[in-house]
Amino acid sequence: MIWLTWRQFRVQALTAAAALAAFAILLAATGPQLASLYSTSKVIDCHGFACNNAANAFFSSLAGLDKVVYPLGIGVILAAPAIIGIFWGAPLIAREFETRTFNLAWTQGVTRAQWLAVKLALTGLAAMAVTEALSLIYAWWASPISKVIGRGQGGPQLFSQGPFSSVIFASHGITPLGYAAFAFTLGTAAGVLTRRALPAMAITLAIFAAVQLAMPLAIRPHLVSPSHTTASIYAADEAFGSLTADVVPGQRNAWIISSQALNAAGHPVSAIPAACANPPGAPGEKGGTSAITPAQCMQKRGYREAISYVPTSRYWTLQWTETAIFLALALALAWFSFWRLGRRRA
Amino acid sequence: MTAVIAADGLGKRYRRQWALADCTLSIPAGNVVGLVGPNGAGKTTLLNLAVGLLAPDAGTIEVLGASPAAGPAQLARVGFLAQDSPVYAGLSVADHLKLGAHLNTDWDAGLAHGRLERLDIDPSQKAATLSGGQRAQLALTLAIAKRPELLILDEPVASLDPLARREFLQDLMEAAAEQELSVVLSSHLIADLERVCDYLVVLVGSRVRVAGPVDELLATHYLLSGPRRDPASLPDGLEVISASHTDVQTTLLVRTSGPVLDPAWTVSQVGLEDLALAYMSQATRRRRRDNNHHLEVQK
Numbered sequence: 001m002i003w004l005t006w007r008q009f010r011v012q013a014l015t016a017a018a019a020l021a022a023f024a025i026l027l028a029a030t031g032p033q034l035a036s037l038y039s040t041s042k043v044i045d046c047h048g049f050a051c052n053n054a055a056n057a058f059f060s061s062l063a064g065l066d067k068v069v070y071p072l073g074i075g076v077i078l079a080a081p082a083i084i085g086i087f088w089g090a091p092l093i094a095r096e097f098e099t100r101t102f103n104l105a106w107t108q109g110v111t112r113a114q115w116l117a118v119k120l121a122l123t124g125l126a127a128m129a130v131t132e133a134l135s136l137i138y139a140w141w142a143s144p145i146s147k148v149i150g151r152g153q154g155g156p157q158l159f160s161q162g163p164f165s166s167v168i169f170a171s172h173g174i175t176p177l178g179y180a181a182f183a184f185t186l187g188t189a190a191g192v193l194t195r196r197a198l199p200a201m202a203i204t205l206a207i208f209a210a211v212q213l214a215m216p217l218a219i220r221p222h223l224v225s226p227s228h229t230t231a232s233i234y235a236a237d238e239a240f241g242s243l244t245a246d247v248v249p250g251q252r253n254a255w256i257i258s259s260q261a262l263n264a265a266g267h268p269v270s271a272i273p274a275a276c277a278n279p280p281g282a283p284g285e286k287g288g289t290s291a292i293t294p295a296q297c298m299q300k301r302g303y304r305e306a307i308s309y310v311p312t313s314r315y316w317t318l319q320w321t322e323t324a325i326f327l328a329l330a331l332a333l334a335w336f337s338f339w340r341l342g343r344r345r346a
Numbered sequence: 347m348t349a350v351i352a353a354d355g356l357g358k359r360y361r362r363q364w365a366l367a368d369c370t371l372s373i374p375a376g377n378v379v380g381l382v383g384p385n386g387a388g389k390t391t392l393l394n395l396a397v398g399l400l401a402p403d404a405g406t407i408e409v410l411g412a413s414p415a416a417g418p419a420q421l422a423r424v425g426f427l428a429q430d431s432p433v434y435a436g437l438s439v440a441d442h443l444k445l446g447a448h449l450n451t452d453w454d455a456g457l458a459h460g461r462l463e464r465l466d467i468d469p470s471q472k473a474a475t476l477s478g479g480q481r482a483q484l485a486l487t488l489a490i491a492k493r494p495e496l497l498i499l500d501e502p503v504a505s506l507d508p509l510a511r512r513e514f515l516q517d518l519m520e521a522a523a524e525q526e527l528s529v530v531l532s533s534h535l536i537a538d539l540e541r542v543c544d545y546l547v548v549l550v551g552s553r554v555r556v557a558g559p560v561d562e563l564l565a566t567h568y569l570l571s572g573p574r575r576d577p578a579s580l581p582d583g584l585e586v587i588s589a590s591h592t593d594v595q596t597t598l599l600v601r602t603s604g605p606v607l608d609p610a611w612t613v614s615q616v617g618l619e620d621l622a623l624a625y626m627s628q629a630t631r632r633r634r635r636d637n638n639h640h641l642e643v644q645k
Binding site: 001002003004007008099100101102103104105106107108109110111112114343 | 397398399401415417418421422424425426428430432433434435436437441444445446448449450451452485488489492
């Protein structure tokens, strides 16, 4: 059974190996340059606000290629499970129905459950291995950028996102394992259900894309219990004049779930007080007499920011939780495939 | 002796439509059994139930005394060749033999290679490029080389040209004789089965109309022709299977255990094809009559 699974999977496996190799070569070609730019940058031993300038300098020193490769790599890791689900999962069983070869496969001396178990296990493990390999290679390549983001704010929006940002969280750590297992078993189950590869592919793409969107938007914020703090509105604000917190002071990479500005009496406020909305002589304004920002103005009036956030210490708890959810879904989908085929409705 | 296939009240439903209903039959071992019936009689459903590709919705079926596809041991005892002989288009002939070797414990590699060599099928050829006859032969080789006790074939020659059809069946008979296999094969063409079967089952509308050894069936069925008369006036012990009348003459196909002594009849032997067709048209007629009756009631 292992031989047959490999024989039928061979072409897809080689294609994946080639894609993985191309990805590795691309990153290996640009990685050392990125690392040396980091090692000569001032970010390494900066303090305070100097870090922002150093980070800015580092990002502007990156050649255009890196600005392409950085998002491209994340895109590849996020797309890999979907591609695997569509091209490995969906046809795995559906093709046997389409070509009617299940008649041949299921009347050999191997039970249907065994046949499916080997196919799911081998192909599924390959799916997880490929996706995680992409993620690990990328994490190595992008580590200078991650370190700079951890030190100071700066650079284009693309580069200012910490480890909890939706696309970065889903493409780093162990979550790619979970996404790959889920997408693959989703494709297989869809194929078992429709018995046609093409509709199964479409269903897989639709459901996986929906889940990939729903996870960061609706589900992930509820997976860990957040910490709460009340911080200086000035320190929490990096947009110079908004009521929402952009950063947890002292914990640059923490993930802000929600924030609420409070006035001196401790009551929530929903608008910047008129007195601070347009203070005279804001920085950059011509003829300004006092260099005061709305945030500084509110700070002076005793405004605070209540923040609920996930500290970086809980990063791996969240990684494991999310991965476990997807692995559980994958097991449920695999069980469905067994159950459906076991009912022997050929 | 254990029956190779024993079904009791067997039924299979697709959504609300019964593809096979209340089917009871018992096929003894050691025969080459022809399963005939018109399209839609439930032949494929019955055979798929026998190899465990389907599970029954009603009744029971036992194959070689055990539940179909109950485990690897039972799977090994039954070889199956599905309709249109599906094979993996992307795999070579040699790959198919490897598949058989990896998936079957009693695989006879010598037998498989010998067969393909004798049939002049190139092992390096992709299965997609095989002719219909060659593909059927490859699928048959897979089914035989696993050394089953029972070989089940669903319309094995339906898509073959007459020459390939004859060669295939001849080859099948040789293999069955060599390995002392029981064989069950279905067809809607009796002519194909006539040459090879020693046991016949006629299945119409899920029901077994007649079943028995071919020589016994031929020895108990006669074609009678004589002056026109009412079939109801025949003596007991004569069962009329089909009757046709002209203005002056009546022709009957009858089943009887004893000889026909009435000198008014010209008695002649009946061929297997006519015999099977008589049973099939009998069933069709009966169904039509039922339908008409049904319509009248509705009025």
